[in-house]
Amino acid sequence: MLKTAAFRGGQLSSRVFAVEFDPRARPLCFALSDSPRELRGAHRQLFGDDGKLFSLHVHGGGRVEKARTHAEIKRELSVSLARHCDVYEASSFVPDVKNSFVKGFFIRDRSTAAVSEDILKTLQRSESVCVFSYEREGQYCWLEPWSPVSHVQEPARHYITPAAAAEHHPSTLNISNSDVFYCMDEAYAVLQECSEIIPESKEVLKLVDEQLETSRGDGFPVIVIEGLDATGKTTLTESLRESLNAALLKSPPQCLAPFRQRFDSEPPLIRRAFYALGNYITAAHIGKESLRAPVIVDRYWHSTAAYAIATAVGGRVENLPKPGSELYRWPEDLLQPNLVLLLTVSPEERLRRLRDRGQDKTAEEAELEINQLFRLKVEEAYKRIQNPACIIVDASPSPREVLQQVQHLIRDKCHL
Known part of the structure; x- marks a missing residue:
């Protein structure tokens, strides 16, 4: 069952995804489309040909539960995947909508054994975690819900389309009374x-x-x-x-x-x-x-x-x-x-x-x-x-x- 419906603030098509791909630059943003879009530049580098690609997002539960789940996943990924994978901070948000910011991670698994999949199997058991995989075909890439077992039917493809960098860092949507308290x-x-x-x-x-x-x-x-x-x-x-x-x-x-x-x-x-x-x-x-x-x-x-x-x-x-x-x-x-x-x-x-x-x-x-x-x-x-x-x-x-x-x-x- 696809758990994307639990993303509050809109369906997948209304959300923007961001990856902290280069600490010297703004987060690399992309959206989803029904039509293939050719990837260039930094987007091409992120979704390049090497390794399997996944992202996971902590979207469910109360704010304390989400915070602790995200921290636990971060510790797990840093211990289990550090030698084999590139792990980047990632997020999903609805532009200009407060409290729509959802934290997560983007994983590029370069190992021949695909070590990330065993970790993802464990993490996806939580109802508050949603995992996506990314498939490539030539210059195109699409997102689909990830499952450790084969799909019974072909899932709908959501093609990656480059998006302009957000005017403000997406985390600012959730800073008020989450990172900084004003009362x-x-x-x-x-x-x-x-x-x-x-x-x-x-x-x-x-x-x-x-x-x-x-x-x-x-x-x-x-x-x-x-x-x-x-x-x-x-x-x-x-x-x-x-x-x-x-x-x-x-x-x-x-x-x-x-x-x-x-x-x-x-x-x-x-x-x-x-x-x-x-x-x-x-x-x-x-x-x-x-x-x-x-x-x-x-x-x-x-x-x-x-x-x-x-x-x-x-x-x-x-x-x-x-x-x-x-x-x-x-x-x-x-x-x-x-x-x-x-x-x-x-x-x-x-x-x-x-x-x-x-x-x-x-x-x-x-x-x-x-x-x-x-x-x-x-x-x-x-x-x-x-x-x-x-x-x-x-x-x-x-x-x-x-x-x-x-x-x-x-x-x-x-x-x-």
């Missing part, structure tokens, strides 16, 4: 869905419930210090705490530290919801502390959003949502700071500082070291967030000089 209730609901499969979710939600009061009157200024690892945030925030006699807070807050390793191992949807709730707990702490003294915050919502957007959007910087996109807006229910400063240093200086530290890193921090594209996307996403926007501070000089720069900005913007 507490949405993030809270994700962890509620996880409460039976991740017991720690209940403990996190209990901490959130205890911190719901975030009222803040005309208190002291709140200054957020942002930046990649090893840009000098810790040194600067400690110096500001002393020089301003300020309270120093961090996001995620210390109360969530026991749970970070657990949630860092989860798919982006769950991990992002966890960190989003951390911002709301931090906001509650800010609301209380700012009534007594200025508040310095080591990272806040900008970090959460910048890393999430850069991770969700594959490929190059140009694939990011355009400046002014609603995806860069500040959540309406999250306490806003008075000033946000983004510390920057050269890539070479940041790597030198990281080597000097010699400490453990999160997966995303490790990715920053080896993937220049990812680093550039994170930095650009930081710069595009508005209301409040970041003021960029060159953190290359000595700590004393950086402190003086920042103190001048605080006096000018916050009148401290």
Whole structure:
């Protein structure tokens, strides 16, 4: 039975498929047609003559189930097919239709034993997974539902036809309240869905419930210090705490530290919801502390959003949502700071500082070291967030000089 009907947002003919074929370019897009179309250029390379071709898409179940299924498949493919196949991130979507983005993978099996088919047999047992195979004839290629057994009758052919690259990376259709959360209730609901499969979710939600009061009157200024690892945030925030006699807070807050390793191992949807709730707990702490003294915050919502957007959007910087996109807006229910400063240093200086530290890193921090594209996307996403926007501070000089720069900005913007 063909499971394509479960693709929400339209039938196959209305959907566009995208493959992250070249990380330096936009996703390679194609649609389906009843008539053969000759393939050229990059499309010809992707659907070339070598090996068997398959794609699979995780389309069924709730959002938590889909996220965990996709993550499990990704692990399975990376372990089982790494030596024998090319595996690319892929997706399916309906242009300009929000929440129509369906994640998946495109597989090119170059092995003589066709090792991918055994893996696909197992994966297709899930009702939430749909698998397609691609057949070639000369310069033409078509898609059909894949089955480990021969078809009783010839399936309808859906010919591959090149499609123009989407104006925006297709993942942006699903970023809102999936990779980046714009209200507490949405993030809270994700962890509620996880409460039976991740017991720690209940403990996190209990901490959130205890911190719901975030009222803040005309208190002291709140200054957020942002930046990649090893840009000098810790040194600067400690110096500001002393020089301003300020309270120093961090996001995620210390109360969530026991749970970070657990949630860092989860798919982006769950991990992002966890960190989003951390911002709301931090906001509650800010609301209380700012009534007594200025508040310095080591990272806040900008970090959460910048890393999430850069991770969700594959490929190059140009694939990011355009400046002014609603995806860069500040959540309406999250306490806003008075000033946000983004510390920057050269890539070479940041790597030198990281080597000097010699400490453990999160997966995303490790990715920053080896993937220049990812680093550039994170930095650009930081710069595009508005209301409040970041003021960029060159953190290359000595700590004393950086402190003086920042103190001048605080006096000018916050009148401290």
